[in-house]
Amino acid sequence: AQTVTQSQPEMSVQEAETVTLSCTYDTSESDYYLFWYKQPPSRQMILVIRQEAYKQQNATENRFSVNFQKAAKSFSLKISDSQLGDAAMYFCAYRRGYSGGGADGLTFGKGTHLIIQP
Amino acid sequence: ETGVTQSPTHLIKTRGQQVTLRCSSQSGHNTVSWYQQALGQGPQFIFQYYREEENGRGNFPPRFSGLQFPNYSSELNVNALELDDSALYLCASSRSSGASTDTQYFGPGTRLTVL
Numbered sequence: 365a366q367t368v369t370q371s372q373p374e375m376s377v378q379e380a381e382t383v384t385l386s387c388t389y390d391t392s393e394s395d396y397y398l399f400w401y402k403q404p405p406s407r408q409m410i411l412v413i414r415q416e417a418y419k420q421q422n423a424t425e426n427r428f429s430v431n432f433q434k435a436a437k438s439f440s441l442k443i444s445d446s447q448l449g450d451a452a453m454y455f456c457a458y459r460r461g462y463s464g465g466g467a468d469g470l471t472f473g474k475g476t477h478l479i480i481q482p
Numbered sequence: 483e484t485g486v487t488q489s490p491t492h493l494i495k496t497r498g499q500q501v502t503l504r505c506s507s508q509s510g511h512n513t514v515s516w517y518q519q520a521l522g523q524g525p526q527f528i529f530q531y532y533r534e535e536e537n538g539r540g541n542f543p544p545r546f547s548g549l550q551f552p553n554y555s556s557e558l559n560v561n562a563l564e565l566d567d568s569a570l571y572l573c574a575s576s577r578s579s580g581a582s583t584d585t586q587y588f589g590p591g592t593r594l595t596v597l
Contacts, residue, residue, distance in 0.1 A: 368524075399585070407570060408484075409525070409588035455524050459586075468578075469515060469527030469540055470586060 366391045368458050370473035377446050378481050384431075385441045385476045387456030395461030398432065398439045399470070404452040412454070415439065417461065443478075451480045485509055486575050486589035494595045495563050503558040503592045505573030513578040514556035515586055516548060519570040531556050532578050560594075568596045 367390045377383035389398070400412040415423045415432050422430050427447075431440045443450055454477075457470040485508035495501050507514050513532045517525035529539035531550035539546075545561040554575070560567055570593050574586035 397585075401588075406590070407593075408590045409572060409574075410484075411585060411587065414585055457524075468513075468576075468586075469530055469538065470517075470525070470574075471527070472524030474522075474524050 366393075366396075366458050366460070366471045368456050368471050368473040370456055370476050372476045373474070374477040374479065376479040376481060377443075379446055379448060381446055382442060382444045383446055383478065385443075385454050385456075385478065387439045387441070387473060389437050389439065389456070389458050391437070391458065391460075393460055397459045397461060398430075399457040399459070400428070400430070400439075400441045401455045401457060401472075402450075402452045403455060403475070409455070413441065446480050448480050448482065451478060453477050484575075484587040484589065486573060486587055488571075488573050488589040488592050490592060491590070492593045492595075494597065496597050497563055497565060499563050500559065500561045501563060501594060503560075503571050503573075503594070505556045505558070505575075505589055507554045507556070507573075507575030508587055511575035511577050511587075512554050513576045514550055514554065515574045515576070516556070516558045517572040517574065518542070518567075519572055519591070521569070525572055528558070563596045565596050568594060570594075 398415045453475045456473040487506045515530040516528040519525040527540035534550045549557045570591045573589045576586045577584045
């Protein structure tokens, strides 16, 4: 079974600074997707960024970028120019690639609570 | 915001009762997945519905069941509620082609409290 590990229960960063959230995963599959979701106090899980395992290029979405190290099974999220609105729980998630008729459920880590200090 | 909606927002039940939670998927999406998120934890996959049939489930007992309707909306039913069922229940919709599923987009969740 796949597992996702987020080793940082909480991180704190000054506004406008850069912060990196860590995620490692374990899988025997070669085709899969990785995601970072953000969950603010409003509870709605919001997609931040997505990475396909077959792509060597790291995904980027505005201030958010990932460092995907497939051999090391590492998938970290870098947030540049942190803003107060970035404060939330951040979850790393894994999903297998080819479904083959089965379900494509996400496997989540336990999350990292990101605090932005003004 | 995503186009995924869930009802009700909050729900309080007593142990042994049954509950039904509802989810409307985003326009153009044909697949619905349900997750349980206990306090302080990441979401856990319950099951997924595609073409009105369950096409896989996580490690949840049969008293967790669901339905998907022709308009792709979905229900999660939980029978014989236990105290440990208290959690945030999240619904996510996505577009599937049968061979693969696109990114899942989440609704705001239903907070279930079992007393």
